[in-house]
Amino acid sequence: MxxxxxxxxxxxxxxxxxxxxxxxxxxxxxxxxxxxxxxxxxxxxxxxxxxxxxxxxxxxxxxxxxxxxxxxxxxxxxxxxxxxxxxxxxxxxxxxxxxxxxxxxxxxDVDLAAVGEGAYGLGEGVSHFVFVSIGTGIGMGVVIDGKLYRGSQGAAGEISYLPVGEGDPLVDLGRGMFESVASADGVVAIAERLGLSTGTAKDVFEAARAGNEAALKAVAAEADHVAHALAGVIAVLDPELVVLGGGIGAQAGDLLIRPVSERLESLVALRPPRIEVSTLGPxxxxxxxxxxxxxxxxxxxxxxxxxxxxx
Known part of the structure; x- marks a missing residue:
């Protein structure tokens, strides 16, 4: 095959x-x-x-x-x-x-990534989990009772359209509010708005690891956006595990998981799920x-x- x-x-x-x-x-x-x-x-x-x-x-x-x-x-x-x-x-x-x-x-593709996680990665043996891909675009694959959930039109998991980032000038409703502010382009735009001259989201995260103040603020904004999106996902689906993938999810997990988890403590009703970076990479x-x-x-x-x- x-x-x-x-x-x-x-x-x-x-x-x-x-x-x-x-x-x-x-x-x-x-x-x-x-x-x-x-x-x-x-x-x-x-x-x-x-x-x-x-x-x-x-x-x-x-x-x-x-x-x-x-x-x-x-x-x-x-x-x-x-x-x-x-x-x-x-x-x-x-x-x-x-x-x-x-x-x-x-x-x-993100649905398939969730299936891949369930078969070969962190989702193996986990009945309820989501795979969240954050990169040039944003999407989510949903696994419920060990099976991929697609929704009535196949659009389950289109979280790029979640109302996160309302009021931000970056928002492009044709692309989706959350994706506008939290995708790779959004991270770069926010960093530049904070005074950091950069080319890619990867540059922003490397600058944050080096202690650059503007980059650290951009990462904090990204973590806040991700946390608010996940809060909505958790309230509806109550997953046991959130797997982060995509260019940002995979490359910046070390910078995002802790602040996202801490922010979720005040945003969700019960204990937040585990958040981990995919081991399957590209x-x-x-x-x-x-x-x-x-x-x-x-x-x-x-x-x-x-x-x-x-x-």
Whole structure:
């Protein structure tokens, strides 16, 4: 089976057998600036990966694609994915058929990261947890009673739209209030507003570790935003565990977990859940796609075996 993580910055692929052993993998900077360019890139990478494993594209049992946004099954468009231009057009998702000759499944990338955490990471054996990705965008995967919860329209966990940061000039309602102030761009903008000249969110966090006063204030603002968002999540879902991932969640956990946890003490009714940084790093989405793909592939192989050879 084939697992594909389609991100704004990188595209990651892995080919695995039915035991889950990865036979080949590949990673490239993403050509996400256009739908056609990204489809061409994916097609080339899949062909190269299957050839590397000694397979033909048709030998792949199933492919699982993880992307930002929500698949609108009525129109075939990808909604709420501004970092993937062109995918909002009707029928865009169906064009993935040119990438692989096998049946394919499309899932939200953060949902897949939550599945990956449950199968291979900190969520293993935890019945109620959330995976919160904070980076160029913000999203959340929800696991309830050990199962991924998608909601009625597949939009459960779209916490980028939580009303956090109201009144801040950074807020862009088209992007989501919380995401506007707490994503990587928001962290940089707040730091610059405080007098720190910087290029990336990573620079802000490194400056904070070095003791820069403006950077420390920017990190404190980020922690406050995250704490208020998590307070709403905790009040509704009461998770046992919050796993932080994404560029900011993974890179700045050492700066965020303690102040977020302390702030939550005064924001939630009962004891806050554990907050930990994902141990899966950038492979979380890919591993979640593998977990989903393995279950689907095994079912398909079983169905074919029961049906017997075509006559």
């Amino acid at each position: 084939l697992a594909v993580d389609v991100g704004r910055a990188y595209v990651r692929l892995a080919l695995a057998d039915l035991v889950g052993e990865i036979a080949a993998r590949a990673e490239e900077p993403s050509r996400a600036e256009s739908l056609d360019g990204l489809l061409d890139q994916l097609s080339r990478m899949v062909a190269g990966l299957t050839a590397q494993a000694g397979l033909a594209p048709g030998d792949v049992t199933v492919a699982v694609f993880g992307t930002p946004g929500i698949h609108d099954k009525e129109t075939g468009a990808l909604r709420l994915a501004p970092n993937l231009p062109g995918w909002e057009r009707p029928g865009a998702v169906e064009r993935l058929a040119v990438v692989t000759e096998s049946p394919y499944v499309l899932e939200n 492979d979380a989405v890919l591993l979640g796609a593998l977990a989903v793909g393995l279950a689907t592939a095994r079912d398909l192989v079983f169905e074919r075996a029961v049906a017997g050879p075509a006559r």
